[in-house]
Amino acid sequence: DQQVKQNSPSLSVQEGRISILNCDYTNSMFDYFLWYKKYPAEGPTFLISISSIKDKNEDGRFTVFLNKSAKHLSLHIVPSQPGDSAVYFCAASNRGSSNTGKLIFGQGTTLQVKP
Amino acid sequence: SQTIHQWPATLVQPVGSPLSLECTVEGTSNPNLYWYRQAAGRGLQLLFYSVGIGQISSEVPQNLSASRPQDRQFILSSKKLLLSDSGFYLCASTGEANYGYTFGSGTRLTVV
Numbered sequence: 001d002q003q004v005k006q007n008s009p010s011l012s013v014q015e016g017r018i019s020i021l022n023c024d025y026t027n028s029m030f031d032y033f034l035w036y037k038k039y040p041a042e043g044p045t046f047l048i049s050i051s052s053i054k055d056k057n058e059d060g061r062f063t064v065f066l067n068k069s070a071k072h073l074s075l076h077i078v079p080s081q082p083g084d085s086a087v088y089f090c091a092a093s094n095r096g097s098s099n100t101g102k103l104i105f106g107q108g109t110t111l112q113v114k115p
Numbered sequence: 116s117q118t119i120h121q122w123p124a125t126l127v128q129p130v131g132s133p134l135s136l137e138c139t140v141e142g143t144s145n146p147n148l149y150w151y152r153q154a155a156g157r158g159l160q161l162l163f164y165s166v167g168i169g170q171i172s173s174e175v176p177q178n179l180s181a182s183r184p185q186d187r188q189f190i191l192s193s194k195k196l197l198l199s200d201s202g203f204y205l206c207a208s209t210g211e212a213n214y215g216y217t218f219g220s221g222t223r224l225t226v227v
Contacts, residue, residue, distance in 0.1 A: 006158075034215045043119070043205050043218030044159070089159060091215070101147045101209040103216060107158035 003027045004092050006106035014114055019077040021109050023090030026071065030092040034103065035064060035075045038087045047088075048075070080113045087111075117142040121206050121219035128226055134179075134193040136222050138206030141187070146208040148189040149216065150181055153203040165189060201226045 005024045013019045021035075031052040036044035050057040050064045050073070057064050063076045077084055090106040118141045128134060140146055150162040161174045163181035171181050178197050182190045189206055203223050207216035 036215075036218075041124075041203075041221065041223065043121075043207075043220050044216075045218070046215045049215060101216075102149070102161060102164060104161070105151075105159035 002107075003030075004090055004104045004106040006088075006090055006109050008109050009107070010110040010112070012112045012114060013080050015082055016079045019075075019080045019084065019111055019113065021075040021077075021088050021090075021111065023073050023075075023106055024071060025073075025092050027092070027094070027104075028071070029094045030104075032093045032095050033064070033066060033073050034091045034093070035062075036089040036091060036105075037084075038089060038108070044089055077111075080111075082113045082115050085111055085113050117146075117208060117217045119206055119208055119217055119219035121204075121222055123222060124220065125223045126225070128196050128224065130198055130226055131195045134191070134196050134200070134224070136191040136204055136206075136224075138189040138191075138219055139187055140189075140208045143187075143208065145186060148183060149207040150189065150191050151205040151207060153205065155202070159205070163191070196226045198226050200224065 003026050034049040035047040037047045038044040048059050048062045048064050050066050055066050066073045087108045087110050089108045091103040093103050120139045147166050149164045151159045152162055153159050163173055165171050165183040168183055179193050203221050205221045206219040
């Protein structure tokens with residue numbers, strides 16, 4: 001059962017435009033959501049997160065939106081840059097559960113930003 | 116800040132051979148530790164996690180095992196590798212303020 005889903009395997013955008021990456025989840029107990037960025041042959045690096053008590057969190061060019069009723073979150077990158085080309089993973093956690101800190105990841109979306 | 120060391124970076128092993136991948140953590144104490152695998156064209160699948168020395172939880176049935184002999188050491192093992200064990204293996208640790216993980220640089224395992 002895939003609790004976190006990224007239904008778009010890939011996305012291509014022009015440099016300077018907005019990139020929107022989407023993520024859906026099924027477990028209503030998730031209360032914390034994160035986005036990670038991954039380059040080939042490297043480990044993922046943390047990008048931005050959002051708690052379920054918020055609906056928006058912004059950090060520079062990156063903004064994450066959370067729609068709890070739809071169980072949907074999205075990552076907006078504005079403006080997109082060629083260096084943003086990578087695989088983006090959405091992840092979710094239930095911090096209210098036992099202290100395992102498990103993150104459940106989506107399948108990832110490969111973003112290509114064209115110059 | 117926290118640092119995860121994983122080795123080796125790449126590994127090619129024949130089917131039926133044993134496996135041992137090691138992960139060590141610096142810059143934190145008593146972290147939760149995790150092993151993930153990214154198979155070709157797929158997402159990050161949680162294999163094992165550990166909340167303390169000697170405590171291992173398995174997420175999926177498989178040909179692999181994990182051990183945590185020390186607080187900041189996490190080992191992934193197999194007695195006999197299968198072709199389906201090929202993938203990119205990542206070790207991760209909690210402990211940072213963002214409630215997320217710090218990942219190691221990963222090991223690319225190819226079973227031939």
